Amino acid sequence: MSAPHRPPDSHYNINVTLSDMTSLDRELPDTRPPICAKLKYDIKSLPKVSIVIPFFNEAPTMLLRNIHSILNRSPDELLEEIILVDDLSYDAPLMEPLERFIKNIPRISLLRNDQRSGLIVSRMRGARIAKAPAIIFLDAHSEVNEGWLEPLLDQLRKNPKQVLQPFIDGVDNMNLQFSAPSVYFKGTFSWDLRYTWTKIADHEQERAVETGEPFITPTLVGCALAVMKDYFFDIGSFDEGMYVWGGENIELAFRAWMCGGKAVTVTCSRVGHVFKQSPNKFDGTKGSKEETVQKNLIRVADVWMDGMRKFFYGTTLMFDFKRLKLGPADLKTLRERTELRKKLKCHNFEWYLYNVVPEMLDLPPMEKDYYVGMTYFCFEHKIIPKNNFAIMKNGLMTYRDKCVKINQPKPYLTLAECPPESEIDKFGKWDLVNYGMNWGGIKVSIVKDDGVVVYWCIVQVTNAMPQHRSEQMPQLGTCDSSDSFQIWSFTYAVDFTLVPEYMSVYEQKL
Ligand SMILES: [Mn+2]
Numbered sequence: 052m053s054a055p056h057r058p059p060d061s062h063y064n065i066n067v068t069l070s071d072m073t074s075l076d077r078e079l080p081d082t083r084p085p086i087c088a089k090l091k092y093d094i095k096s097l098p099k100v101s102i103v104i105p106f107f108n109e110a111p112t113m114l115l116r117n118i119h120s121i122l123n124r125s126p127d128e129l130l131e132e133i134i135l136v137d138d139l140s141y142d143a144p145l146m147e148p149l150e151r152f153i154k155n156i157p158r159i160s161l162l163r164n165d166q167r168s169g170l171i172v173s174r175m176r177g178a179r180i181a182k183a184p185a186i187i188f189l190d191a192h193s194e195v196n197e198g199w200l201e202p203l204l205d206q207l208r209k210n211p212k213q214v215l216q217p218f219i220d221g222v223d224n225m226n227l228q229f230s231a232p233s234v235y236f237k238g239t240f241s242w243d244l245r246y247t248w249t250k251i252a253d254h255e256q257e258r259a260v261e262t263g264e265p266f267i268t269p270t271l272v273g274c275a276l277a278v279m280k281d282y283f284f285d286i287g288s289f290d291e292g293m294y295v296w297g298g299e300n301i302e303l304a305f306r307a308w309m310c311g312g313k314a315v316t317v318t319c320s321r322v323g324h325v326f327k328q329s330p331n332k333f334d335g336t337k338g339s340k341e342e343t344v345q346k347n348l349i350r351v352a353d354v355w356m357d358g359m360r361k362f363f364y365g366t367t368l369m370f371d372f373k374r375l376k377l378g379p380a381d382l383k384t385l386r387e388r389t390e391l392r393k394k395l396k397c398h399n400f401e402w403y404l405y406n407v408v409p410e411m412l413d414l415p416p417m418e419k420d421y422y423v424g425m426t427y428f429c430f431e432h433k434i435i436p437k438n439n440f441a442i443m444k445n446g447l448m449t450y451r452d453k454c455v456k457i458n459q460p461k462p463y464l465t466l467a468e469c470p471p472e473s474e475i476d477k478f479g480k481w482d483l484v485n486y487g488m489n490w491g492g493i494k495v496s497i498v499k500d501d502g503v504v505v506y507w508c509i510v511q512v513t514n515a516m517p518q519h520r521s522e523q524m525p526q527l528g529t530c531d532s533s534d535s536f537q538i539w540s541f542t543y544a545v546d547f548t549l550v551p552e553y554m555s556v557y558e559q560k561l
Pocket residue numbers: 190192274324325330
């Protein structure tokens with residue numbers, strides 16, 4: 052039996068009556084690897100869970116869909132409670148109608164904040180009163196799929212000292228279609244501390260698909276987290292000095308890894324998440340969204356990244372306001388977090404890089420560069436993650452100690468020894484063609500033997516070679532600003548001349 056999809060705008064239709072949503076309105080595809088449906092769990096041995104869902108003016112049908120998906124797709128014996136935390140919503144259906152609705156549902160409670168507190172503080176409010184030994188934090192605009200809960204709780208039973216995330220499927224924000232990525236990603240980060248999706252190695256994905264076993268992730272996407280309550284509070288819960296949201300997912304993952312735990316993606320647990328166009332609602336009392344997030348990220352860098360935070364402070368492309376001054380109250384709570392790190396006897400950041408995310412050991416070169424976050428290039432049959440190419444001041448494009456070379460007359464790019472300065476013009480000089488602040492084309496100019504200068508731009512093509520069929524690879528083509536396959540996003544420019552003074556000022560304050 053397959054129910055029809057709702058019309059595209061249904062989840063924003065605030066006039067829908069709550070009784071419309073008492074059952075789920077469509078079937079979801081089973082997006083797990085086939086092995087997952089065969090795995091058996093001893094329900095009695097699993098910890099019970101409290102599910103904490105903060106919301107602010109969430110589309111009511113989305114919130115109800117979420118609640119119903121949990122009720123319908125979680126074993127009764129495992130679900131202790133659902134705790135909704137309203138962060139001062141004012142949309143009418145989330146007032147009295149929501150209260151009337153949840154009255155009929157056992158094991159659900161509703162807390163209302165008396166001031167806007169943001170995601171992090173709202174989650175903490177729910178976590179403190181949670182009755183079950185396990186807690187799941189879930190974004191309000193989620194929908195859990197069949198069999199989502201048991202694999203998470205089973206992992207927590209096996210090892211309580213870890214922070215888990217389910218495998219996140221995309222939910223289209225217009226028609227609510229589920230889509231599971233065929234390529235598996237782990238979370239990493241860029242040096243400006245943005246969450247980055249990074250493809251896992253083929254053999255890791257094969258193992259996950261064949262066995263249904265979880266795979267590790269250096270950082271957490273943040274929209275759904277499962278953790279044992281005791282462990283969560285033992286390692287310092289969330290940093291409540293962070294406002295609204297942003298950076299808390301990176302911070303928790305750094306902390307879990309560096310302080311004796313780990314972060315893991317549970318292959319067989321599938322949760323759909325609506326990736327919104329503008330995912331956050333900031334009320335402005337703590338500054339702009341960008342300033343708020345940046346202050347949170349400063350806390351992540353200062354508490355956890357040791358000397359490596361110079362790379363964070365050196366990234367300049369997006370934020371000229373990054374060297375924000377923290378006030379006395381913020382500095383006090385920041386100091387508490389550094390003391391927590393000492394108390395927990397955590398590893399240093401270098402340990403984390405070496406052991407958890409070694410691809411980040413390709414540190415940005417120590418001069419002013421552009422770092423180019425293109426895509427996962429299949430480059431000579433080898434996938435190179437983004438952020439690892441740099442365009443240097445002298446026009447060379449580097450990857451580790453090699454330079455990107457044009458294989459004339461064919462339009463292919465290879466890696467070769469870097470040329471001496473005097474030969475760069477003939478080797479190929481790279482530059483960005485900015486169409487926007489952080490996106491545009493990547494152009495190379497080459498001086499031919501006859502002195503004529505030719506230009507090409509990098510085009511993304513789909514690889515037809517059997518080694519990496521369907522992977523993306525870079526080639527050269529005639530520059531065309533209207534060709535979307537020539538548009539790249541640049542991750543950041545690094546300018547270390549700005550860092551030392553700032554860090555030393557900062558060091559004194561700490
Ligand atoms: Mn979200």
